Amino acid sequence: MSAVVISGTGLYRPPHTISNAELVEAFNRYVDLENARHAEAIAAGERPALAHSSVEFIEKASGIKQRYVIEKSGVLDPARMYPRFAERPDEQLSLMAEIAVEAAQQALKQAGKTGADVDAVLCAAANMQRAYPAMAIEIQQALGAGGYGFDMNVACSSATFALEQAVNAVRAGTARCVLVVNPEITSAHLEWKDRDCHFIFGDVCTALIVERADTATAAETWEVLGTKLATQFSSNIRNNFGFMNRAEDGDPLARDKTFRQEGRKVFKEVVPLAATHIEQHLDMLGLSPAQVSRFWLHQANLGMNQLVIKKLLGSEQAEAGSEVAPLILDEYANTASAGSIIAFHAHRQGLHTDDLGVICSFGAGYSIGSVVVRKR
Numbered sequence: 001m002s003a004v005v006i007s008g009t010g011l012y013r014p015p016h017t018i019s020n021a022e023l024v025e026a027f028n029r030y031v032d033l034e035n036a037r038h039a040e041a042i043a044a045g046e047r048p049a050l051a052h053s054s055v056e057f058i059e060k061a062s063g064i065k066q067r068y069v070i071e072k073s074g075v076l077d078p079a080r081m082y083p084r085f086a087e088r089p090d091e092q093l094s095l096m097a098e099i100a101v102e103a104a105q106q107a108l109k110q111a112g113k114t115g116a117d118v119d120a121v122l123c124a125a126a127n128m129q130r131a132y133p134a135m136a137i138e139i140q141q142a143l144g145a146g147g148y149g150f151d152m153n154v155a156c157s158s159a160t161f162a163l164e165q166a167v168n169a170v171r172a173g174t175a176r177c178v179l180v181v182n183p184e185i186t187s188a189h190l191e192w193k194d195r196d197c198h199f200i201f202g203d204v205c206t207a208l209i210v211e212r213a214d215t216a217t218a219a220e221t222w223e224v225l226g227t228k229l230a231t232q233f234s235s236n237i238r239n240n241f242g243f244m245n246r247a248e249d250g251d252p253l254a255r256d257k258t259f260r261q262e263g264r265k266v267f268k269e270v271v272p273l274a275a276t277h278i279e280q281h282l283d284m285l286g287l288s289p290a291q292v293s294r295f296w297l298h299q300a301n302l303g304m305n306q307l308v309i310k311k312l313l314g315s316e317q318a319e320a321g322s323e324v325a326p327l328i329l330d331e332y333a334n335t336a337s338a339g340s341i342i343a344f345h346a347h348r349q350g351l352h353t354d355d356l357g358v359i360c361s362f363g364a365g366y367s368i369g370s371v372v373v374r375k376r
Contacts, residue, residue, distance in 0.1 A: 003213035004170045005221040006163075006373065008111030009345040010103040010207035012183075014068040020055040020199065022076060027198055028052045030078035051195055058199040063302025067202030067333035069187045070095070081192040096129040097138040100181040103207035104143055111209040112217040113177060118209075119147030120175035124162035125182050126155045126336040126364075127189050131243060139181060147175060155237065156298060156363025157229075158182060158337035159206065163359070163371050164227035166210040177211040182338040189239060191258040200300075201259070202333035206341035213376070222348075222357070222373040228281040230368045232273070236262040237364035261364075271304055274362045275311035281370045282358070289313055292324075293351055298361040299329035299339030323350070337361060351375050 031050040041047045058064060069075060074084035085095060093101070100123065108114060121143075123136035128151050136149030154161045159182045166178035186201035213223060241257040251257075278295075282288060289312040297305050302321070309325045321327045326347035328339065335342060340361045348357065353375055360370040 001171065003223045004167045005211060005213045005216050005223050005376065006208055007211055007216040007218040007221045008107040008109070008113070008209035009341070010106030010108075010110065011342060011345050012099045012103040012205035014070045014203045016069050016072040017066050018069055018072050018075065019066045020058045020064070023199055024053050024055055024058070026076040026078055026081070027192070027195070030081055030193060033078055053195050053198065062199065063327070063330055064199055064333045065330045067199075068204060070099075070185060070203045071187070075187060075192055083187045085188070093142060094129055094135065094138060096125075096135050096183045096185060097142055099185075099205040100135070100139045100183040100207070101142045103183075103205040104139065104179055104181055107179070107207035107209050108143075110218060111211070113209060115143030115145045117177050118143065118145035118179045120166070120169055120178040121145055121147075121149035122162040122166055122178065122180045123149065123151045123183065124153070124158035124180060124337060125184050126153065126158060126186065127239075128153065129185070135183070136181075139179075143179070145179065154231075154337075154367045154369070155365055156300065156334075156336045156339070157361045157365065157367035157369045159208075159341050160227070160359060160361045160369025160371055161229055161367070163208065163210065163224075164229055164369065166208075167224050167227055170210055170212055176215065177209065180208040180210065182206045182341060184336040184338045186334070186336055189241070189259050191255065191260065194255075194260070196263065197259060197261065200334045202335050204332060204335040204338045204342065206338040206345060208341065221376045223376050225356075225372045225374055226281065226285050227372075228277065228284070228370050230273075230277055232366045234269070234364075234366045236265045236269070237366075267301070267304060270362050270366060271307045272311070273366060274298075274360065274368055275308045277362075277368045278308075278312060278358055278360055278370055281372060285372055287356065287372070291356055292358055293355040294323070294348065294357040295325045296340050296343040296347065296357060296359045297325060298363065299327065299332065299343060300334045300363070302327065302329065336363070
C-alpha cells in the first residue's frame with residue numbers, strides 16, 4: 001500500500017486586523033452605553049453593571065494580541081458588535097466558499113496540482129454558512145474538481161477529523177487526491193458583547209492536499225504515519241444556534257445562540273485529555289514525545305499549550321512559543337479548527353528528512369484529533 005502524504009497547504013488571511021486596544025475601546029463604549037441605559041435597574045440592584053475589559057486582561061488570559069477579520073466596522077460599532085456581511089444571491093459564490101477557494105488554490109499550487117486533479121473535497125469547520133447544498137460541493141464546482149464533497153463539523157477539531165477521513169479515503173482507494181478546507185468565519189458566531197470571550201476568535205481559512213506518495217510531485221511532502229480521534233461529551237463549550245430555533249418560539253438572539261464556554265472547566269479538563277491523547281497516539285506508533293521535533297497544537301490559549309507541552313516533554317525549555325511548539329494565536333487569535341493547520345503551514349521550516357511532527361486540535365465536544373507526520 002502506498003504511503004499517504006500531505007503535499008500542500010494554503011492559508012487565506014482576511015484583509016482587516018483588530019488590535020486588542022481597538023477591541024477594548026469598542027467594548028468599553030458598549031459597556032458604558034448599556035450601563036447608562038439600565039442605570040435605574042443597576043442602582044436598584046436588579047441587574048449587575050457590566051465591567052470594562054482591558055488589553056492587560058486579554059493578553060494575560062489568552063496570549064492573544066490581535067485577530068484578523070473579514071469585516072471590522074460592525075464588530076467595532078458599540079451599537080451593533082458583530083460583522084456586517086452583505087447577503088449574496090444564490091447565483092454568486094458564497095463567502096465561505098470564496099475564502100476556501102483562495103486557500104485551496106494556494107495548497108494546489110504548492111502541491112503541483114490543479115482543481116481537476118482533486119476527486120474529493122471535505123469542508124470542515126466549526127460552523128457552516130448554510131444547511132444545504134453542502135459548502136464542499138460549491139467549493140468543488142468553483143475549483144473544477146470531480147468526485148464528491150461533503151461538510152463536517154467537530155468544532156475546533158474539525159480539521160484533524162477531516163484529515164483522518166481524507167487519509168482513509170486515499171488508503172482505501174475511494175479518492176486519489178483529497179482537498180481539506182477549513183473556512184472559519186468565527187466573527188459571525190462570537191459574542192462580542194461578552195467580556196469573558198469577546199477577544200477569543202479570528203477569521204481565517206486553511207487548506208490541505210492529501211494524496212498517495214507515489215502521485216505526489218511537490219518538493220516537500222509529509223507522510224501521515226497515523227491518525228487518532230477521540231470524543232467525550234461536554235456542554236462546557238456550546239452554541240445552540242440551529243434550524244429548530246424558530247420552532248421553539250424562543251429568542252433567536254438569545255445568549256446561547258452564539259459561542260459560550262465555561263473557560264476554567266475547559267482548561268482543567270481538556271489539557272490532561274489532550275496531553276494523554278498525544279502520548280497514547282505516539283505510543284501506539286512505537287514513538288515517544290521526545291522523538292517529536294515539532295508539535296503544531298490547537299491555538300486557543302497560551303496557557304493551555306504551555307501546559308500540554310510541559311506534560312508531554314517535562315522540560316522548562318520546551319515551551320509553547322518555542323521552536324518545538326510554535327504559536328500563531330498571538331497574531332491570529334483562536335481560529336477554531338484552522339489553528340493547528342496555520343501553525344503547520346507557517347512553522348515547518350528547518351525540519352529535515354525523517355523528522356517527526358504532531359498536528360493536534362482539541363475543542364468542543366469534547367473532541368481531540370491528532371495526526372503524526374514524518375518529513376519525506
